[in-house]
Amino acid sequence: MYGSEADIEAVLERARRADVDHFVTIGSGSGLEGSKRAIQLSIKHRDVSATVGIHPLEATTERGVIEQYRSLLDSHHIVALGEMGLDYFRNPIAPEIQRACFTLQIHWAQELQRPIIIHDRESKGEVFSILCTHRAFETNYVLYHCFTNSVQHMYEIVNKGGFISIPGIVTFKNAHSMKEVARKVPLERLLIETDSPFLTPKPHRGKRNEPCYLKHTAQYIADIRGIGIHDLTRHTDRNTRLIFGIKS
Numbered sequence: 001m002y003g004s005e006a007d008i009e010a011v012l013e014r015a016r017r018a019d020v021d022h023f024v025t026i027g028s029g030s031g032l033e034g035s036k037r038a039i040q041l042s043i044k045h046r047d048v049s050a051t052v053g054i055h056p057l058e059a060t061t062e063r064g065v066i067e068q069y070r071s072l073l074d075s076h077h078i079v080a081l082g083e084m085g086l087d088y089f090r091n092p093i094a095p096e097i098q099r100a101c102f103t104l105q106i107h108w109a110q111e112l113q114r115p116i117i118i119h120d121r122e123s124k125g126e127v128f129s130i131l132c133t134h135r136a137f138e139t140n141y142v143l144y145h146c147f148t149n150s151v152q153h154m155y156e157i158v159n160k161g162g163f164i165s166i167p168g169i170v171t172f173k174n175a176h177s178m179k180e181v182a183r184k185v186p187l188e189r190l191l192i193e194t195d196s197p198f199l200t201p202k203p204h205r206g207k208r209n210e211p212c213y214l215k216h217t218a219q220y221i222a223d224i225r226g227i228g229i230h231d232l233t234r235h236t237d238r239n240t241r242l243i244f245g246i247k248s
């Protein structure tokens with residue numbers, strides 16, 4: 001989350017100057033207010049699209065809350081549902097509640113024909129098996145955000161038709177597994193993301209992350225694949241537009 005309105009305007013403007021020509025802002029992770037804020041930002045800016053989702057760190061089965069999320073989904077500014085999934089890393093919310101909330105959102109995405117953005121932290125393949133049980137790869141675009149799993153799991157997802165999104169972590173010295181994923185994932189299945197304000201890529205590591213730094217992540221992945229940055233972003237741009245239905 002960023003601060004004031006003026007702060008957000010400045011963040012968008014710096015990114016536009018750094019060749020970012022469309023934004024997908026993630027509504028989940030800051031409660032209902034976060035999802036509403038994402039929609040408002042999208043209403044205000046033609047080049048911003050929004051997502052709505054109940055993050056696993058906020059998973060709930062409380063009817064009143066769930067109904068409020070569901071009612072937000074009728075906005076045409078929403079291009080995807082998520083982040084949704086499972087998070088077993090220091091998450092006080094019980095696995096049964098996380099699973100129920102995740103499954104419910106898969107059904108919403110299927111009903112509304114919208115892509116699914118996955119947050120999977122330490123589920124040990126459970127997210128994948130729930131998606132398979134509900135045939136989500138067959139019915140919807142599925143995008144794994146901030147993919148930190150193994151190359152082997154990347155191939156399982158890609159073979160099902162899923163997409164992999166790589167954040168700025170890939171530029172960190174000890175991110176060996178993510179570098180290998182970024183090198184091997186088919187270009188037709190690769191996206192890049194900021195996860196801002198977190199996970200700032202080098203050489204800005206330690207500062208607040210912003211979309212204007214996305215080019216560093218792109219350059220890094222292009223370098224380790226031995227291709228030009230435009231060759232890489234031609235694919236990531238195409239994949240992003242395909243999944244979210246963003247016109248050029």
Ligand SMILES: [Zn+2]
Binds near residue numbers: 119120146
């Ligand atoms: Zn996440």
